[in-house]
Amino acid sequence: DGGIxxxxxxxxxKEGQNVTLSCEQNLNHDAMYWYRQDPGQGLRxxxxxxxxxxxxxxxxxxxxxxxxxxxxxxxxxxxxAQKNPTAFYLCASSSGTSVYNEQFFGPxxxxxxx
Amino acid sequence: KQxxxxxxxxxxxxxxxxxxxxxxxxxxxxxxxxxxxxxxxxGLTSLLLIQSSQREQTSGxxxxxxxxxxxxxTLYIAASQPGDSATYLCAPNTNAGKSxxxxxxxxxxxx
Numbered sequence: 001d002g003g004i005x006x007x008x009x010x011x012x013x014k015e016g017q018n019v020t021l022s023c024e025q026n027l028n029h030d031a032m033y034w035y036r037q038d039p040g041q042g043l044r045x046x047x048x049x050x051x052x053x054x055x056x057x058x059x060x061x062x063x064x065x066x067x068x069x070x071x072x073x074x075x076x077x078x079x080x081a082q083k084n085p086t087a088f089y090l091c092a093s094s095s096g097t098s099v100y101n102e103q104f105f106g107p108x109x110x111x112x113x114x
Numbered sequence: 115k116q117x118x119x120x121x122x123x124x125x126x127x128x129x130x131x132x133x134x135x136x137x138x139x140x141x142x143x144x145x146x147x148x149x150x151x152x153x154x155x156x157g158l159t160s161l162l163l164i165q166s167s168q169r170e171q172t173s174g175x176x177x178x179x180x181x182x183x184x185x186x187x188t189l190y191i192a193a194s195q196p197g198d199s200a201t202y203l204c205a206p207n208t209n210a211g212k213s214x215x216x217x218x219x220x221x222x223x224x225x
Binding site (some may be wrong): 043045048058101105106110 | 118145146148150155156157158159160163203205207212213214215216217218
């Protein structure tokens with residue numbers, strides 16, 4: 001099956017801990033994205049990557065870090081510097097070209113800080 | 115900075131009604147605009163992608179229109195069904211890879 005997988009589905013973190021969320025895609029897409037969604041709100045962009053070994057900050061990058069060592073993978077680390085990390089995290093990918101930049105999403109990871 | 119507004123925030127209709135969801139955006143220099151559906155606790159499902167050069171796009175009972183110059187898009191759902199109940203999000207793309215999302219319209223279709 002082609003698509004985007006995220007793991008784990010649910011994640012619990014103690015205050016002060018770093019956690020890493022996994023995102024993998026087998027769509028051969030160049031671009032990948034991480035969004036955060038809070039209850040009743042739309043998505044806000046955390047980081048995005050248009051090519052391997054390169055990534056850009058989105059609107060709310062503080063307290064987060066990413067890497068893009070492989071085309072298929074774009075893990076997100078939520079660090080202890082993120083003051084309010086409890087949220088629903090969504091990963092997406094697209095072909096990366098400007099005009100036909102249709103985004104496809106994974107099922108999400110729900111992070112709760114205890 | 116792009117700002118996206120979706121009206122109404124919530125909508126409840128009886129089954130069979132035709133309905134329109136609205137999306138407005140402040141920066142008209144977009145490459146395309148995408149409409150998504152989100153079920154509770156799930157990821158987003160792409161419904162329609164309209165290129166900036168297009169006026170509308172259709173898929174089954176869904177029709178999306180785009181008026182780029184006025185910063186507006188509408189999603190028309192014909193003959194609504196209970197299975198259409200979900201949150202609908204629009205996202206104009208103003209730069210390669212950067213989309214801005216509205217807060218969504220939560221639709222409830224009653225049998």
